[in-house]
Amino acid sequence: AQTVTQSQPEMSVQEAETVTLSCTYDTSENNYYLFWYKQPPSRQMILVIRQEAYKQQNATENRFSVNFQKAAKSFSLKISDSQLGDTAMYFCAFMKHVDSGGGADGLTFGKGTHLIIQP
Amino acid sequence: NAGVTQTPKFRVLKTGQSMTLLCAQDMNHEYMYWYRQDPGMGLRLIHYSVGEGTTAKGEVPDGYNVSRLKKQNFLLGLESAAPSQTSVYFCASSYLSGRPQHFGDGTRLSIL
Numbered sequence: 001a002q003t004v005t006q007s008q009p010e011m012s013v014q015e016a017e018t019v020t021l022s023c024t025y026d027t028s029e030n031n032y033y034l035f036w037y038k039q040p041p042s043r044q045m046i047l048v049i050r051q052e053a054y055k056q057q058n059a060t061e062n063r064f065s066v067n068f069q070k071a072a073k074s075f076s077l078k079i080s081d082s083q084l085g086d087t088a089m090y091f092c093a094f095m096k097h098v099d100s101g102g103g104a105d106g107l108t109f110g111k112g113t114h115l116i117i118q119p
Numbered sequence: 120n121a122g123v124t125q126t127p128k129f130r131v132l133k134t135g136q137s138m139t140l141l142c143a144q145d146m147n148h149e150y151m152y153w154y155r156q157d158p159g160m161g162l163r164l165i166h167y168s169v170g171e172g173t174t175a176k177g178e179v180p181d182g183y184n185v186s187r188l189k190k191q192n193f194l195l196g197l198e199s200a201a202p203s204q205t206s207v208y209f210c211a212s213s214y215l216s217g218r219p220q221h222f223g224d225g226t227r228l229s230i231l
Contacts, residue, residue, distance in 0.1 A: 004161070033217045045162075045209060045222035052217075091161050098216045105216060106152050106177050109161025 002027045002094050006110035013082055014118050020067075021077045021113045023092030031097035034068065034075045035107065040088040048090070051075065053097075079115075087117045121145050125210050125223035132200045132230050140195040140226050142210030150213045151193040152177075152220060153185060155206040162209060168193055169216075200230045 003026045013019045025034070036048040051059045051068050058066050063083075067076045079086055093107040126141045142151065149170050154162035154177075164177030166185040174185045182204060184196045193212075197204060207227050211220035 035219065043207070043225050045211075047219045050219055093161070095217060106154070106164035106167050107162065107220065108178075109163070111159060111161050 002029070002096065002108045004092050004094050004108055004110035006090075006092055006113050008113045009111070010114040010116070012116040012118060015082060015084060017082055018078065018080050019082055019115065021079075021090050021092075021115065023075045023077070023110060025073050025075065025092070025094050027073070027094065027096070029096045033095045033097065034066075035093040035095070036064070036066070036075075036077045037091045037093060037109075038086075038088045039091065039112070040085075045091075049077065082117050084117050084119060087115060089114050123210055123212055123221050123223040125208075125226050127226060128224065129227045130229070132197075132228065134200060134202060134230060136200050137196070137198050138200065138228075139197075140208055140210075140228075142193045142195070142212075142223060144191055144193075144210075144212040144221070146212060146214070146221065147190070148212035148214050148221075149190070150216060150220075151187065152211045152213075153183070153193065153195045154209045154211065155179065156209060156225070157206050165195065165208075202230045204228065205230045 005024045032053045034051045038046045063080045089112045091112045092110040123144045152167040153165040156162045168187040171190040186194045207225045210223045213220045
């Protein structure tokens with residue numbers, strides 16, 4: 001079984017600052033996927049970024065980027081130029097790769113980091 | 120542009136009552152999932168389905184049953200609700216395993 005650990009229950013930064021959320025995971029799998037999801041007060045689960053473990057290049061999506069360290073089993077999220085709308089719970093999640101026809105696997109989530117962007 | 124729709128959005132039940140949560144997706148996705156979210160926790164997988172007519176157990180399946188009679192619908196049933204099942208329930212779907220999951224808006228369920 002996989003486990004995902006987010007060691008920062010809450011973080012607070014000023015608007016326009018850069019913030020990094022940490023995530024570590026434990027798995028014996030070699031091929032898998034990692035995700036960051038955002039959950040604002042509206043309760044929606046919104047995909048922020050996705051990383052494929054076999055790709056060494058770190059994924060980026062506009063102001064969001066990750067630092068994926070496969071050997072260290074670390075997957076941190078960096079938010080640049082933070083905005084008030086970034087205030088939310090952020091969840092790191094893991095999914096193992098399943099070959100086509102081999103079924104599926106759900107997401108394993110960490111407990112989340114509550115990020116507060118101060119004006 | 121509905122995506123994933125969950126019905127109802129909120130429900131209060133008494134211990135021992137039964138109910139069914141409905142999840143419908145209009146994206147022709149094969150894979151569908153049910154999660155629960157408790158305070159201070161991330162989402163945990165209850166059951167999932169890899170296609171019409173198939174279901175499988177996730178991390179916390181006890182006390183729940185599911186059915187996928189049509190590709191677009193995934194039903195979650197509570198036969199005899201217990202206070203420990205008070206939670207927010209999320210349905211999700213994806214095109215392929217490993218692809219991003221699209222989530223519904225959640226159902227807040229309270230068991231008294």
